[in-house]
Amino acid sequence: xxxxxxxxxxxxxxxxxxxxxxxxxxxxxxxxxxxxxxxxxxxxxxxxxxxxxxxxxxxxxxxxxxxxxxxxxxxxxxxxxxxxxxxxxxxxxxxxxxxxxxxxxxxxxxx
Amino acid sequence: xxxxxxxxxxxxxxxxxxxxxxxxxxxxxxxxxxxxxxxxxxxxxxxxxxxxxxxxxxxxxxxxxxxxxxxxxxxxxxxxxxxxxxxxxxxxxxxxxxxxxxxxxxxxxxxxx
Numbered sequence: 237x238x239x240x241x242x243x244x245x246x247x248x249x250x251x252x253x254x255x256x257x258x259x260x261x262x263x264x265x266x267x268x269x270x271x272x273x274x275x276x277x278x279x280x281x282x283x284x285x286x287x288x289x290x291x292x293x294x295x296x297x298x299x300x301x302x303x304x305x306x307x308x309x310x311x312x313x314x315x316x317x318x319x320x321x322x323x324x325x326x327x328x329x330x331x332x333x334x335x336x337x338x339x340x341x342x343x344x345x346x347x
Numbered sequence: 348x349x350x351x352x353x354x355x356x357x358x359x360x361x362x363x364x365x366x367x368x369x370x371x372x373x374x375x376x377x378x379x380x381x382x383x384x385x386x387x388x389x390x391x392x393x394x395x396x397x398x399x400x401x402x403x404x405x406x407x408x409x410x411x412x413x414x415x416x417x418x419x420x421x422x423x424x425x426x427x428x429x430x431x432x433x434x435x436x437x438x439x440x441x442x443x444x445x446x447x448x449x450x451x452x453x454x455x456x457x458x459x460x
Contacts (some may be wrong), residue, residue, distance in 0.1 A: 268446060279437045279451030280391065333379050333398060333447050334406075337391040 239263070240324045245342040254311040256341050258324030261305045267328045269300060270335060271309045273320040273343075280323065280337070283309065319345045349374035353438050353452035360459055366411075366425040368455050370438030373419065378440040380421040381449060382413055385435040397421060433459045 241259040248254040260269065271283040284291055284298045286307070291298045297310040311318055323340040350373045360366060372378050382394040393406045395413035403413050410429060414422045421438055435456050439449040 266445070270448070272449075277435075279439070279454050280449075282448050282450060285446060285448060327447065328445075333396060333441065334393060335447065335449060336393070337383075339390050 239326045239336070240338055242322075242324050242338065242341045244339065245344070247344050247346050248311075248314045249346050250316060251313055254314040254318065254343060254345070256309040256311075256322050256324075256343065257306065258308070259306045260324070260326045263304050263326050264328065267326045269298065269304075269307050270325040270327065271296070271298065272323045272325065272335075272337070273318075274323070274340070275317075275320045283322075314343075314345045316345050316347065319343060349440070349450065351438060351440055351450060351452040353436075353455055355455060356453065357456045358458070360428050360457065362430055362459055363427050366423070366428050366432070366457070368423040368436055368438075368457075370421040370423075370452055371419055372440045375419070375440070375442065377418060378442060379447065380415060380419075381439040381441070382421065382423050383437040383439065385437065387434070391437065395423070428459045430459050433457055 268285050268287050270285045272280040274280045283295050284293055286298045286300050300307045321340040321342050323337050325335050327335050352371050379398050381396045383391045384394055385391050395405055397403050397415045400415050411425050435454050437454045438452040441447040441449045
């Protein structure tokens with residue numbers, strides 16, 4: 237029972253912004269949106285999370301719609317090293333320690 | 348800063364042999380600990396998680412088991428490996444909620460022959 241829907245694959249030109257969409261129409265009020273990425277043969281890497289407001293850190297920005305039913309992860313200036321599978325996950329607060337990884341979006345940065 | 352270690356990095360074991368994978372975390376206390384498996388070309392499957400010493404939750408019934416003998420040590424075991432146990436095994440840790448950012452180790456690539 238996947239809580240999120242992501243496109244299976246996307247391409248982005250190097251140096252451009254990569255915008256990765258995620259639909260989570262059944263998200264509940266206490267659930268956070270998390271983004272992770274997995275570069276080939278490595279463990280997943282935490283990128284960012286958010287609840288209601290947009291968030292930005294040194295890696296990316298997270299834009300969450302007002303109704304919280306969808307979000308977009310933005311990598312502002314994509315490099316070849318950003319080629320990876322990106323996972324969007326929703327999970328609740330206290331007592332919900334698990335994160336369920338779906339199939340994600342395979343992002344390929346094109347030189 | 349926190350560091351997570353896993354060993355071995357790679358392992359080739361025959362069917363029916365035992366398994367022991369170890370994960371340790373440094374630089375934090377009372378972390379939540381997780382074991383995942385990723386079969387070739389597949390997504391991550393949560394196997395076990397632990398919110399404290401001796402507290403293990405199993406997500407998938409199978410021939411694997413987990414133990415947490417110390418606060419920052421998590422062990423994945425099997426008495427008899429199956430071919431289907433081959434995969435990439437990942438350990439992760441997080442702090443207590445409500446946000447559970449998980450940080451992953453380098454993984455162990457297990458091939459059962």
